[in-house]
Amino acid sequence: MSRATIYSIATMCGVSPATVSRAFNRPELVSAPVRDRVLAAAAELGYQPSSAARGLVTGRAGMIGLLVPDITNPFFPLLVRAIQRAADRVDSPVMLIDAEESAAAEVRLVARLRGRVDGVLVASPRAPASALREAARDMPFVLLNRVQRDLSSVICDNTAALFDAGEHLYGLGHRTFALLAGPSASWAAARRSQAIRRWARGRDVRLVELGPFRATYKGGRRAGEALLRTDATAAFAFDDLMACGVIAELAGQGVAIPADRSIVGCDDVLLAQAVTPRLSTVTAPMDDLGRVAVEVLTREIEAPEGAPAHKRLPGVFTPRDSTGPARAG
Amino acid sequence: MSRATIYSIATMCGVSPATVSRAFNRPELVSAPVRDRVLAAAAELGYQPSSAARGLVTGRAGMIGLLVPDITNPFFPLLVRAIQRAADRVDSPVMLIDAEESAAAEVRLVARLRGRVDGVLVASPRAPASALREAARDMPFVLLNRVQRDLSSVICDNTAALFDAGEHLYGLGHRTFALLAGPSASWAAARRSQAIRRWARGRDVRLVELGPFRATYKGGRRAGEALLRTDATAAFAFDDLMACGVIAELAGQGVAIPADRSIVGCDDVLLAQAVTPRLSTVTAPMDDLGRVAVEVLTREIEAPEGAPAHKRLPGVFTPRDSTGPARAG
DNA sequence: ACAATCTATGCAATCGCTTTCATTGAATCC
DNA sequence: GGATTCAATGAAAGCGATTGCATAGATTGT
Structure with missing residues (x-):
């Protein structure tokens, strides 16, 4: 049997196709007994409206x-x-x-x-x-x-949250920071960098800019290497994936986190809560x-x-x- | 202006809508000059066939x-x-x-x-x-x-590849293995476990079965804890994500990989090549x-x-x- | 030269649904 | 009680494409 249509249902219930259509879309226009019969028949036949047909008349794809x-x-x-x-x-x-x-x-x-x-x-x-x-x-x-x-x-x-992150680190005594920038074509990366720069200018801290790095785990490894060549004690990574890479790289070099360096990520992906140490990060809603x-x-x-x-x-x-x-x- | 249709194009080119349709779908049925004119007009108008209309008549959603x-x-x-x-x-x-x-x-x-x-x-x-x-x-x-x-x-x-992995480990001198099983509702998990069991039976090795664990990084941490309570020197993780969790857990406990224990994953996700140590795993094509x-x-x-x-x-x-x-x- | 064959095109039906308009019978109003 | 409103339903016109069938020229064969 081919798919059920409003016609098969209409015939089955002894009503017109228009009524069937209305039973679904404007149920208040159909009397209760008829509506119930139609809906029951539809359920029994496993009726699914053809989205093509509907789309054709409404002009909506529904997607x-x-x-x-x-x-x-x-x-x-x-x-x-x-x-x-x-x-x-x-x-x-x-x-x-x-x-x-x-x-x-x-x-x-x-x-x-x-x-x-x-x-x-x-x-x-x-x-x-x-x-x-x-x-x-x-x-x-x-x-x-x-x-x-x-x-x-x-x-x-993330501007305010990055300020908060900065203040948090400042409160912990950090004075030299690294900014591990994300991809240059990324608007978000530019904006995050800018927020961090602005925060740093408002505080008497030194900010070392590194990057851009790719927004991948491997990009993070690179960023980690670069970070180790600086004396920054805290770093802002573009995102969590990069931060995870940084952590792995530092761990590989025997650098302890957070004892030796502090890292903050951004986004709060699933991994952020799962890795060791759990990532301090900016949680996106x-x-x-x-x-x-x-x-x-x-x-x-x-x-x-x-x-x-x-x-x-x-x-x-x-x-x-x-x-x-x-x-x- | 609303979207272009085969009708607008037809009018524009002085042909019938059927010809326009054919110019797209059965170009060999349309004479070259007409076809070119139609295609040019379509391009100019930025014509996109309505997938709803097409779907309605062909009965295909095209998706x-x-x-x-x-x-x-x-x-x-x-x-x-x-x-x-x-x-x-x-x-x-x-x-x-x-x-x-x-x-x-x-x-x-x-x-x-x-x-x-x-x-x-x-x-x-x-x-x-x-x-x-x-x-x-x-x-x-x-x-x-x-x-x-x-x-x-x-x-x-992955059966054969898991055998290979087993042989690889056996060749390295391992004799006691852990099987870190995946979710019980997962067919793949059951199958992988089975392959490993079968391999182990064919070799004079001891196989300790642990789990099931969730197929997440955290599940891997749990699996890592469990693994440390055994004397297995090598472990098969259900998948790479779990394997990464295991590695992290062992690293956290000061257990070196591969010096103290060997781990193999499965799937070869991006992370597998990025983590330290790079994961030995079964690469899916x-x-x-x-x-x-x-x-x-x-x-x-x-x-x-x-x-x-x-x-x-x-x-x-x-x-x-x-x-x-x-x-x- | 005329039938037979092809080629290129048009006509019109159709897909399944929504929606406007018309209709019918019942309820409401004075 | 007749006019008016209202609620419930049906008839029918599309939406934009595809496609089978018909047709008009052009081409071919003998």
Whole structure:
């Protein structure tokens, strides 16, 4: 037997297809007994509305796109999960696209999404915003972890939390800091670096800038090597993955954390709580991030002409075991 | 202006919509000059066929579903990427669903996919096969990393590679082994355990079974603690993530790897090559896995009545630095 | 030169659903 | 009690593509 349609159900219940449709979409327009009969029949037949047919008439795909630059970076699975959860609540599946760290792929893949999704969420893109904008021509679009004046965006604002991290370290006696910068094409990396620089300027501390390093474990190893060539007693890593790499590198060289050096990460990925020492890091409010992103996109879909929204959710500094008192002297 | 359709293009070029459609789908049926004109007009208007309209008439969604049990486990991003790459070649976007480690969610989410995708790939499910089968009623379906007689499946067969790993360790003088088992609902875990047991029986070695442990870094820490309470000099971890946890735990207790104990992982996730010591592990042929999975599913979609296919791709043992000679004594 | 064959194109039905408009019978109002 | 409103339903028109069938020229064969 082929799939059930509103027609089979209609025939079965002795009503018209329109009534069946209404029983699902505007149940208040259908009398209770009829509605129940229809719903029962539908359940029995395992009816699933054809999203193609529905999409054709409503002009909605009933789906949103999510583009991530690198799904193998542990930050993004967390984001994917948060967004999927939020999208689930508005009953909208998400189509995931991984750009495999290529800016060109981002543009190509976003363009390919046109017409298949109602809108697209682009997380931490590497590609220039203008190219993305063009690729997403006339489809609702919101940036994650990057802001761009004419585009909606939602970001996790770590500025205050990084200040807190700095103060925390300062309070522990640290006076010389290293900044282990992230990829130069990353807006978030630039912004984090800037926040740290600003904090350092406001305090009488020395800040040594190192990098850029790749946002990977291996990039962290490199950063660790570089860090050891400086006399900084505390370091800000671009993200947790990098911080884990740094820790591993230092451990490999017999440098104790936090006894000899303190490290703070950013993002609070799963690994951060699992490694030894547990990472002091800036925790991103993932679930909120996902929820707000989906909300903004949904609004954009429903009212495409509105002004772009810009949401910023603050991260919060979570001290754990990778930060401690500065070595005397 | 609203989106371009075959009608706008047809009018623009002075041909019928049917011809426009054919220019895309059966170009050999359209004369060269007309075809060029149509294609040019389409490009100019930025035409994208409506997948809803197409889907309605062809009965195809032009999309495949991929369900993973836990996207935060680093094995799955790799798989997602491999599958996405393969699906890209057949020009079929993939809809990712993360079940957040819940068997119930797997069933619910698979059911929700009906009609939205042409077929679904279910990776390493925790839910019972019968429930999945029912949820996926009358839609093409292939299992990854699990076999089930009446369902198509493609697995990475690590049996031989685990034998190799065993032989490698045996050659290094190890005689007492620990098996750190994975989650009990995981088919792959059961199979790996079985392979190791079989190998151990064929050799005069002692095998201590520990677990089950969760397939996470923390699960690995637990496994590490358990391992230290035994006198095994070598251990098989269920997967790399667990192996990393074990290494961290042992390192934390001052136990050297591979000097004091040897560890082998499984899967060869990115982290495996990045940690210290680099993990000896069983490398899964990810790209092939993705390619074959998509091939099997595609075949299933095109010929739904064929017999289920069962593909097994062998993993290969990759010795690195986490395995070494057994301590004398 | 005329039938037979091809080639390129158009016509129109169809996919399954949503939604506007019309209709019918019942309830409400004065 | 007749006019008015209302609630519940049905009829039918699309949404944008694909595709089987029909057709008009052009080409070929004898």
